[in-house]
Amino acid sequence: MIFMKTKYFQVFVFYAIIVISIFALTSCSESGTENSASNGEHLFEVPLGFPRVIFPEDNPYNPIKAELGRRLFYEKRLSKNNLLPSCSHCMKQSNGFSDCFPVSLGYGREPETRNTMSLANVAYRKALFWDGRGKRIEQPAYRSLFLPYILNGDTNEIEKKLKADPIYPVLFRRAFGENAEPKAYLIGKAIATFVRTLISGNSAYDKYIRGDKKAMTESQIRGMKLFFSDRTNCSKCHSGFMFTDEKFHNTAVVTHYFDRGRYYVTNNVSDIGKFITPTLRNVEVNPPYMHNGELHTLEEVIEHYNRGGKLFFNKDTLIRPLDLSYQEKTDLINFLKALTDWEFIKNPKFAKPSDMK
Secondary structure (H helix, E strand, O other), rough: OOHHHHHHHHHHHHHHHHHHHHHHOOOOOOOOOEEEEEEEEEEEEEEEOOOOOOOOOOOOOHHHHHHHHHHHHOOOHHOHHHHOOOOOHHHHHOOEEEEEOOOOHHHHHHHOOOOOOOOOOOHHOOOEEOOOOEEHHHHHHHHHOOOOOOOOHHHHHHHHHOOOOOOHHHHHHHHHHHOOOHHHHHHHHHHHHHEEEEOOOOHHHHHHOOOOOOOOHHHHHHHHHHHOOOOOOHHHOOOOOOOOOEEEEOOOOEEEEEEEOOOOHHHHHHHOOOEOOOOOOHHOOOOOOOOOOOOOHHHHHHHHHOOOOOOOOOOOOOOOOOOOOOOHHHHHHHHHOOOHHHHHHHHHOOOOOOOOO
């Protein structure tokens, strides 16, 4: 009897939290935001001037599904023996949904070979991962459950755990239909839906270009002008509202062939050592940098490009010595810090639900 009361109380508390969360997700737009409609049914806020987020036809948006995805994103029971905390182990909100390790640490804290890319604005990306091999968020969200170097879970065990939970079966039915139950492929869809809502675009820079001329310091403004100038060519690759051209470049970080990057996808020799341009949004909070995490600070990154990189046969032609002064390098770094969206990083809508352990 005590168990039943506890179970119903958990469900009651859960629904109260869900109602509040959905209200937050579907609330009317405020200053600096506008509503994004998908499939003509549901709305959630995106920063002013950002395009609406397109959801796939076989995984349309709804707020219940997004909330389910948020819970699953933070659910430690998805990993084998609960050893890895959750997806959020490598995708921390405080790091702009990245982490602070040179390379990703998977199940058992085994190091992988590449730095963790930020999930911020990944909904807009045409290609996923450093080599661009992925196209749909659903695929890595699903595969991460059982890949031995990530969560290393067993799909049958995961489904069994979630079915025994007092909350998840109800939420799966609300998100996917009355006959739905916790299944691995639906877990992937729910997490993908949540991840597509991770939109970041309210940094000091965004506020400045929307008219708030006090949002950035004089040093940041000087750095912005230098960033977008032909002298540095920073914006030739880090372009658009996402600060990425979504193309592949050899940025002359290494001089070896240990990781051939885009070549693994295309088998084109000219793609050896090329990696996709990462976003610079929230770059301040997700060091270290580059595909292998070799550069630990923004100062090291700026100095790398100031020197013109290392020698490599297909180094991008845009990379050349810049001869920047100390003040110019400082201004560039300060501008990069102006791309930090603290509202996004501290937004409770994206945080671990308060009722989860």
